[in-house]
Amino acid sequence: MTTTTITTKSVRIEFGGGLELLFANQKSHKVDLPGTMVDGKPTNVHDLILWLRDNLLKEREELFLDKNTVRPGILVLINDTDWELEGEGDYVVQNNDEIVFISTLHGG
Amino acid sequence: MTTTTITTKSVRIEFGGGLELLFANQKSHKVDLPGTMVDGKPTNVHDLILWLRDNLLKEREELFLDKNTVRPGILVLINDTDWELEGEGDYVVQNNDEIVFISTLHGG
Amino acid sequence: MTLSLSLGEYQRYGRQMILSGFGLQGQIKLKQSSVVVVGAGGLGCPALQYLAAAGVGTLGIVDHDVVESSNLQRQILHTEDRLGVSKVASAATAIRGINSNVKVDAYQEMISPSNAVGILESYDVILDCTDNPATRYLLSDAAVLLRKPLVSGAAQRYDGQLCVYNLGEDGPCYRCLFPKAPEPGLASSCEETGILGAVTGVIGNLQALEAIKIITGLHDGTTALLLYSALSHSPFRSIRVRKKQVNCTVCGTGGSAALDVVNTDYIAFCGGPTRDWVKTGQ
Amino acid sequence: MTLSLSLGEYQRYGRQMILSGFGLQGQIKLKQSSVVVVGAGGLGCPALQYLAAAGVGTLGIVDHDVVESSNLQRQILHTEDRLGVSKVASAATAIRGINSNVKVDAYQEMISPSNAVGILESYDVILDCTDNPATRYLLSDAAVLLRKPLVSGAAQRYDGQLCVYNLGEDGPCYRCLFPKAPEPGLASSCEETGILGAVTGVIGNLQALEAIKIITGLHDGTTALLLYSALSHSPFRSIRVRKKQVNCTVCGTGGSAALDVVNTDYIAFCGGPTRDWVKTGQ
Ligand SMILES: [Zn+2]
Ligand SMILES: [Zn+2]
Numbered sequence: 001m002t003t004t005t006i007t008t009k010s011v012r013i014e015f016g017g018g019l020e021l022l023f024a025n026q027k028s029h030k031v032d033l034p035g036t037m038v039d040g041k042p043t044n045v046h047d048l049i050l051w052l053r054d055n056l057l058k059e060r061e062e063l064f065l066d067k068n069t070v071r072p073g074i075l076v077l078i079n080d081t082d083w084e085l086e087g088e089g090d091y092v093v094q095n096n097d098e099i100v101f102i103s104t105l106h107g108g
Numbered sequence: 109m110t111t112t113t114i115t116t117k118s119v120r121i122e123f124g125g126g127l128e129l130l131f132a133n134q135k136s137h138k139v140d141l142p143g144t145m146v147d148g149k150p151t152n153v154h155d156l157i158l159w160l161r162d163n164l165l166k167e168r169e170e171l172f173l174d175k176n177t178v179r180p181g182i183l184v185l186i187n188d189t190d191w192e193l194e195g196e197g198d199y200v201v202q203n204n205d206e207i208v209f210i211s212t213l214h215g216g
Numbered sequence: 217m218t219l220s221l222s223l224g225e226y227q228r229y230g231r232q233m234i235l236s237g238f239g240l241q242g243q244i245k246l247k248q249s250s251v252v253v254v255g256a257g258g259l260g261c262p263a264l265q266y267l268a269a270a271g272v273g274t275l276g277i278v279d280h281d282v283v284e285s286s287n288l289q290r291q292i293l294h295t296e297d298r299l300g301v302s303k304v305a306s307a308a309t310a311i312r313g314i315n316s317n318v319k320v321d322a323y324q325e326m327i328s329p330s331n332a333v334g335i336l337e338s339y340d341v342i343l344d345c346t347d348n349p350a351t352r353y354l355l356s357d358a359a360v361l362l363r364k365p366l367v368s369g370a371a372q373r374y375d376g377q378l379c380v381y382n383l384g385e386d387g388p389c390y391r392c393l394f395p396k397a398p399e400p401g402l403a404s405s406c407e408e409t410g411i412l413g414a415v416t417g418v419i420g421n422l423q424a425l426e427a428i429k430i431i432t433g434l435h436d437g438t439t440a441l442l443l444y445s446a447l448s449h450s451p452f453r454s455i456r457v458r459k460k461q462v463n464c465t466v467c468g469t470g471g472s473a474a475l476d477v478v479n480t481d482y483i484a485f486c487g488g489p490t491r492d493w494v495k496t497g498q
Numbered sequence: 499m500t501l502s503l504s505l506g507e508y509q510r511y512g513r514q515m516i517l518s519g520f521g522l523q524g525q526i527k528l529k530q531s532s533v534v535v536v537g538a539g540g541l542g543c544p545a546l547q548y549l550a551a552a553g554v555g556t557l558g559i560v561d562h563d564v565v566e567s568s569n570l571q572r573q574i575l576h577t578e579d580r581l582g583v584s585k586v587a588s589a590a591t592a593i594r595g596i597n598s599n600v601k602v603d604a605y606q607e608m609i610s611p612s613n614a615v616g617i618l619e620s621y622d623v624i625l626d627c628t629d630n631p632a633t634r635y636l637l638s639d640a641a642v643l644l645r646k647p648l649v650s651g652a653a654q655r656y657d658g659q660l661c662v663y664n665l666g667e668d669g670p671c672y673r674c675l676f677p678k679a680p681e682p683g684l685a686s687s688c689e690e691t692g693i694l695g696a697v698t699g700v701i702g703n704l705q706a707l708e709a710i711k712i713i714t715g716l717h718d719g720t721t722a723l724l725l726y727s728a729l730s731h732s733p734f735r736s737i738r739v740r741k742k743q744v745n746c747t748v749c750g751t752g753g754s755a756a757l758d759v760v761n762t763d764y765i766a767f768c769g770g771p772t773r774d775w776v777k778t779g780q
Contacts, residue, residue, distance in 0.1 A: 016727060017657055018691070025236075027730070062681075073631075073680030075723075077737050082675075082723075084740040100735075102725060104676060107654035107693055108541040108629040124445060125375055126409070133518075135448070170399075181349075181398030183441075185455050190393075190441075192458040208453075210443060212394060215372035215411055216259040216347040227567045235655060235692040237729075262544075262703070265574050266696040285509045288596060292547045295595035313577035314570060373517060374716075410517040414548040414707040421544070421703055425696040425728055434656075434729055442733070446707055447519075447716055451724070452734030 007035030009043060009095045013052070017103035019074065024058050031056065033093060045076065046089030048099065064101075073104050115143030117151060117203045121160070125211035127182065132166050139164065141201060153184065154197030156207065172209075181212050219244060225317075229271055242432040243271060249431045252276035252336055254327050254355060255345035256303040258416030259369045259423060261293040261310075263343055266424035268311040272431070274319040275311065276339055279303040280326040290413030327351060329478050332358045341427045344368040345420065349397055350482035356381055356390030357477050360467045366390070367426045369419040372409050376419035376444035379457070380426050380435075382467065387439045392461040392468075397486040415446050501526060507599075511553055524714040525553060531713045534558035534618055536609050536637060537627035538585040540698030541651045541705060543575040543592075545625055548706035550593040554713070556601040557593065558621055561585040562608040572695030609633060611760050614640045623709045626650040627702065631679055632764040638663055638672030639759050642749045648672070649708045651701040654691050658701035658726035661739070662708050662717075664749065669721045674743040674750075679768040697728050 013029040020027045033043050033051060043051075046069070053065055063071065069089060070076060076083040077100040078091055093099070121137040128135045141151050141159060151159075154177070161173055171179065177197060178184060184191040185208040186199055201207070221243060226233070229243050251272050253260045256279040267275055281303050283294040293310035294303065304322035311320055323335055327346070336342055336358050344355045344366055352368065359366035359382045366381040368390065382389050422442070429435035441455040462468050503525060508515070511525050533554050535542045538561040549557055563585050565576040575592035576585065586604035593602055605617055609628070618624055618640050626637045626648055634650065641648035641664045648663040650672065664671050704724070711717035723737040744750050 016725060017659070018654065027727075071681070072678035073676060075675065075737075080735060080737055082737060082739040085738065104680070105652035105654045105657060105659050106629060106631050106634060107652060107691065108537055108539055108627050108698065124443060125377070126372065135445075179398070180396035181394060183393065183455075188453060188455055190455060190457040193456065212398070213370035213372045213375060213377050214347060214349050214352060215370060215409065216255050216257050216345050216416065224567065229571055230568055231571055231693050232695065233692075235694060238692070238694075262699065266572075266699050269571050269574055269695050271571070285506065286512055289511055289513055289551050289553070290548075292551055292596060296598055297595065313579065314574060316578055410515075410520070411513050412517060412520075412707070412710070413514065413551050414703055414710060417544065417548050417703040418700060418707070421696055421699040425694070425700070428694070428696060429729070436729070436731060438731060440731055447711070447718070449718060449720055449722055450736035452736070454732035454734070 008032040009035050009093055009097075011048070011093055011096070012098040013056070014098065014100040015102075016100065017105050019064065019101050019103045022059055022064055023052075023056055029056060042092045044089060044093060045078065045083060045091045045099065048093055049089070070101065075102050075104065076100070077102065116140040117143050117201055117205075119156070119201060119204070120206040121164070122206065122208040123210075124208065125213050127172065127209050127211045130167055130172055131160075131164055137164060150200045152197060152201060153186065153191060153199045153207065156201055157197070178209065183210050183212065184208070185210065221247070225271070232270065237434055238432060242434075245432050246271045246428065247273045249341070250274035250276065250339045251341045251343060251427050251431075252278065252321075252339035253343045253345055254278045254351070255347065256291070256293070256307040257281075257287065257345065257347065258290040258371060258411060258413065259345035259420035260343070261291045261307065262417045262420035263345060263369070263424040263427075264307055264311060265293060265314065266421055267427060268315045268318045270424070270428055271315065272318065272427075274321065274339075276321040276323065276335065277304045277307050278323040278325065278327050278335060279307075280324060290411060290416045292413075292417070327354065329354060329480055329482060333361065333477055336364070337362050340364065341430055342366045343423050343427060345423065348486075350486040352390060353397065353485060354477065354480075354482045357466050357480065360389050361477060365430055367423045367430075369423045371416045371419045372411055374412055374415060374446040376415050376446075378419055378422050378426070378442040378444070380430070380439060383430070383435075383439055384437045386459045387437075388458055388460050389464060389467040391466050392458060392464045393441075395461075395465070399487055412446065415444070418444060418446075503529070507553070514552065519716055520714060524716075527714050528553045528710065529555045531623070532556035532558065532621045533623045533625060533709050533713075534560065534603075534621035535625045535627055536560045536633070537629065538573070538575070538589040539563075539569065539627065539629065540572040540653060540693060540695065541627035541702035542625070543573045543589065544699045544702035545627060545651070545706045545709075546589055546593060547575060547596065548703055549709060550597045550600045552706070552710055553597065554600065554709075556603065556621075558603040558605065558617065559586045559589050560605040560607065560609050560617060561589075562606060572693060572698045574695075574699070609636065611636060611762055611764060615643065615759055618646070619644050622646065623712055624648045625705050625709060627705065630768075632768040634672060635679065635767060636759065636762075636764045639748050639762065642671050643759060647712055649705045649712075651705045653698045653701045654693055656694055656697060656728040658697050658728075660701055660704050660708070660724040660726070662712070662721060665712070665717075665721055666719045668741045669719075670740055670742050671746060671749040673748050674740060674746045675723075677743075677747070681769055694728065697726070700726060700728075 298306040443453040580588040725735040
């Protein structure tokens with residue numbers, strides 16, 4: 001007898017600095033991610049980025065992605081911390097995390 | 109055989125708007141509260157206020173308290189929410205709560 | 217009512233008119249709107265400046281005082297060559313320099329229970345840029361009576377606070393949050409506690425922004441209290457606050473009917489005369 | 499070096515001198531300090547205003563442009579009667595009105611790899627109030643070379659960002675956070691995307707405040723990125739950012755030595771000429 005457990009992680013996603021325009025002009029999203037990827041590994045931020053491309057992005061992928069990661073000029077924030085301090089794409093997404101994608105502004 | 113469990117709640121306390129001057133001029137405090145009061149009831153914000161008076165307040169009690177609650181002009185915030193929305197003094201303090209005491213400003 | 221703009225206005229305001237949610241309609245709403253700023257000091261100056269630049273049609277300014285040297289560190293509409301001039305005249309001159317299309321009403325008088333309703337009633341939005349508790353209660357009561365939003369700012373030392381009272385159907389008034397006045401002597405003024413000029417700048421600037429959001433329909437209608445602490449690593453904090461209180465003596469059930477601004481002694485309510493730093497300042 | 503203040507200065511700055519942690523020493527530090535503001539537009543105007551009012555001894559202003567009608571909606575040091583005047587001259591006039599004790603150095607030129615180090619080297623703090631990625635990289639590289647803090651502000655639409663780069667021993671530079679420039683065309687300007695004036699006001703004001711904190715020693719020395727979104731219910735967010743990156747091509751190990759601002763083509767680094775809204779604007 002085998003038991004299959006389907007786990008999902010509920011994550012809050014925010015877009016800012018104009019990136020929201022690519023996501024139906026909506027800044028705040030609540031998404032349920034698969035807890036693990038097909039290879040059995042727990043979902044990390046790199047997986048999340050590709051998941052957002054496939055499931056939430058509405059237009060112009062090149063403004064969000066470049067070579068399977070966020071394009072230059074986009075900063076990723078995990079619970080109000082620069083993702084560089086959290087392991088970047090390798091950070092394993094936790095239930096109720098808040099992940100922000102923000103495009104740098106240049107205007108003045 | 110009896111077992112005594114000593115539970116404490118770790119709470120972050122912030123003072124603002126000048127109130128910090130009464131608390132050693134320190135805005136941020138981390139305190140460990142008893143989990144229950146002598147009557148066995150779980151520690152609430154009213155208990156916390158009296159605990160602060162007895163354990164953390166350095167001077168001029170009348171600038172913090174009036175008739176066993178915070179004096180007029182002080183707002184209490186529980187996890188970034190006005191305490192009125194959380195039951196005021198009856199709110200039962202949870203581990204890791206952040207409770208802010210802020211004095212209204214009048215200057216301009 | 218002007219329902220279109222001139223070419224010059226399109227040129228001047230183009231940068232904000234192309235904003236999503238703003239547009240021509242937003243600009244026309246600003247032009248048709250009126251805002252009264254009570255207090256032309258540290259908060260009032262930056263608020264007036266950005267309201268004028270944005271194209272608010274009519275600005276009222278209420279202040280009884282004259283420009284003094286100690287004001288110049290933060291009251292950035294006033295200049296050295298206008299020392300001794302009334303603050304309302306000085307601010308009006310500065311506003312005309314920025315935007316001569318703005319109609320300015322200057323009230324060189326102290327706001328009081330007897331003149332408040334008469335001055336405030338012709339404006340759409342009221343800005344509380346004053347410096348003492350008695351006036352803050354007076355403005356709140358008058359705003360409830362007149363059913364107008366009150367954009368309230370305060371700043372002392374390195375700290376600031378911002379809240380829009382009496383907003384929409386269920387927004388709280390100042391008394392809903394603070395039913396009892398603080399003890400006199402606890403409500404210290406800028407003179408006693410000091411103030412960093414740029415802190416009043418941030419709060420006054422945000423007051424202008426709230427007013428612009430309300431007028432153009434960009435405001436989400438919910439009430440939040442913004443706390444600012446300039447020296448903090450995380451300097452801003454937004455607080456979810458209570459709604460209008462049923463038992464509020466002014467805006468609650470049956471409250472408004474009983475409201476009698478003219479006959480309320482706000483000074484006494486606040487425990488006697490508080491020190492007026494504007495007046496005694498030097 | 500002036501180590502004391504006149505009676506007039508005590509009167510003028512008294513409100514901030516009585517602040518805890520500020521005092522006479524803080525005021526003297528401000529008086530002896532120099533700040534250069536690159537860009538006298540939406541961010542530069544409020545920054546200059548509060549730096550001048552606070553009593554910074556010397557202010558440099560760098561801008562090649564003249565005042566146009568479309569600037570007046572947010573560039574609040576410029577006035578209708580100075581349309582067509584250079585922005586540096588207009589800003590200098592406004593600053594003199596607020597505080598004639600401030601020495602103003604006006605550079606009516608576009609900051610570029612060939613003049614940047616020469617202009618910036620005599621100032622204690624640099625403010626980036628510009629509007630395009632190429633200049634932002636240039637200012638960051640120059641700040642690293644000169645070992646000066648760079649208070650960087652940006653604003654578009656209803657949003658703003660603020661960060662102090664190159665702060666202290668281990669603060670990151672702009673390249674540590676953004677090693678690769680964004681694609682041209684993705685870095686849209688104010689003209690294309692619009693800007694609410696009061697948003698530039700808030701960010702420029704906060705830039706002045708950061709500079710004042712750095713000069714007076716009130717800054718805690720840690721680097722945070724402040725995100726501002728004017729229409730949000732909780733409009734400010736403070737982000738903990740990475741420290742100086744060892745592998746940064748400019749400020750990392752061995753980076754500085756290789757730095758050659760004069761011979762770097764920032765426009766090409768940023769993918770070709772970006773549109774200059776100040777120049778093409780109307
Ligand atoms: Zn009320
Ligand atoms: Zn670097």
